[in-house]
Amino acid sequence: DIQMTQSPSSLSASVGDRVSIACRASQSITAYLNWYKQKPGKAPELLIYFASSLQSGVPSRFSGSGSGRDFTLTISSLQPEDFATYYCQQTFSTPWTFGQGTKVEMK
Amino acid sequence: QVTLRESGPALVKPTQTLTLTCSFSGFSLDTSGMCVSWIRQPPGKALEWLSLIDGDDDKYYTTSLKTRLTISKDTSKNQVVLTMTNMDPVDTGTYYCARSRTPYYYYGMDVWGQGTTVTVSS
Numbered sequence: 001d002i003q004m005t006q007s008p009s010s011l012s013a014s015v016g017d018r019v020s021i022a023c024r025a026s027q028s029i030t031a032y033l034n035w036y037k038q039k040p041g042k043a044p045e046l047l048i049y050f051a052s053s054l055q056s057g058v059p060s061r062f063s064g065s066g067s068g069r070d071f072t073l074t075i076s077s078l079q080p081e082d083f084a085t086y087y088c089q090q091t092f093s094t095p096w097t098f099g100q101g102t103k104v105e106m107k
Numbered sequence: 108q109v110t111l112r113e114s115g116p117a118l119v120k121p122t123q124t125l126t127l128t129c130s131f132s133g134f135s136l137d138t139s140g141m142c143v144s145w146i147r148q149p150p151g152k153a154l155e156w157l158s159l160i161d162g163d164d165d166k167y168y169t170t171s172l173k174t175r176l177t178i179s180k181d182t183s184k185n186q187v188v189l190t191m192t193n194m195d196p197v198d199t200g201t202y203y204c205a206r207s208r209t210p211y212y213y214y215g216m217d218v219w220g221q222g223t224t225v226t227v228s229s
Contacts, residue, residue, distance in 0.1 A: 001170050034215035036154075043203055043222055044146075044154065049215035087154055091212040094167035096144070096156040 002026050002090050006099035012107040019075040021102045023088035028068045032092035035064055035073045038101075039084045047086075048073065078104070109133035111143070111204050111220035118226050119194050125225060129187040129204030136180050136187070138162045140209030143187045144216055145178065149200040157202075160187055161211065196227045 003026040013019050023033065031051035036044040046055045048064035051071055061076040075082055083106055088099040115127035129143060136143060142161035148154050158168045158178045168176050177190045187204060201224050205216035 032212055036216075038154075043219040044216075045219070046215050046217045049217075050213055055215075055217060089154075089156070089215070091207075091215065094159070095169045096159070096167075098154045098156060101153045 001095055002029060002093060002097055004088055004090055004097050004099040006086075006088055006102050008102060009100065010103040010105060012105050013078050014107045015078055015080055017078045019078050019082075019104060021073045021086055021088075021104075023066075023071045023073070023099050025069045025071075025090055025092075029090045029092035031067050032090055033064070033066065033071045034089045034091060035062075036087045036089065037082075037084045038087065044087065075104075109206060109218045111206060111218060113202060113204050113220045113223040115202070115223055115225065117224060118228065120229050121195055121227060123194050125191045125194050125198070127189045127191075127202055127204075127223065127225075129189070129220060131185050131187070131204075131206065134206060134208070135182070136160070136162055136185070137182050138209060140211060142207045142211040143180070144205050144207065145187075145189045146203045146205060146216075147198075147200050148203070148222075149197070152200075158189060159207075159211070162209075194227045199225060199227045201225075 033051045035048040038044040052064045085103045111131045139162045144159040145157040160178045201222040203222045205219040
């Protein structure tokens with residue numbers, strides 16, 4: 001199975017900050033990497049698919065980059081609604097696997 | 108509009124079998140390349156992908172639970188059913204179903220149900 005490792009596990013930031021979250025796969029997954037956002041008590045929502053494609057309706061301050069084993073989710077200017085937990089997920093091969101999550105908290 | 112809704116028992120006893128149903132609308136699971144997945148989340152913990160079934164009736168499972176899971180679909184009812192045998196308290200959590208559009212390995216899981224909470228306790 002492909003293991004996904006996110007860093008950091010948590011971070012503190014302020015509104016307006018630029019925030020980056022890293023995700024590393026245990027082997028190459030080309031670009032089959034998705035990012036999700038989850039707020040407490042809510043279902044996850046898809047932000048980015050295929051490493052860098054923005055899901056319809058997602059604000060353009062979210063962007064994804066990377067290929068092979070290393071990927072990054074960037075929020076260019078953090079907004080109050082962006083304080084949440086973010087997960088990466090690989091769909092290169094089954095079983096699909098998630099990272100352990102990165103919690104973005106208010107500083 | 109694509110929607111999914113999970114249903115099933117809120118409480119199951121240890122060793123029992125859990126049966127969850129995902130009822131969906133707005134798409135057909137007869138379409139090759141489309142799929143529905145099940146994902147779970149223990150309280151305060153990370154998401155865990157469990158299983159998927161696709162339009163060709165191919166089925167895939169997470170390795171650690173492979174022997175306990177069975178996924179099936181009823182395209183006439185627009186439902187996907189997941190059964191998990193030999194339930195244990197560590198299986199307590201919220202269970203989600205989610206849709207991926209064609210081709211599913213490319214587009215991620217773009218629409219999710221609201222989740223159903225399952226507690227395993229005697």
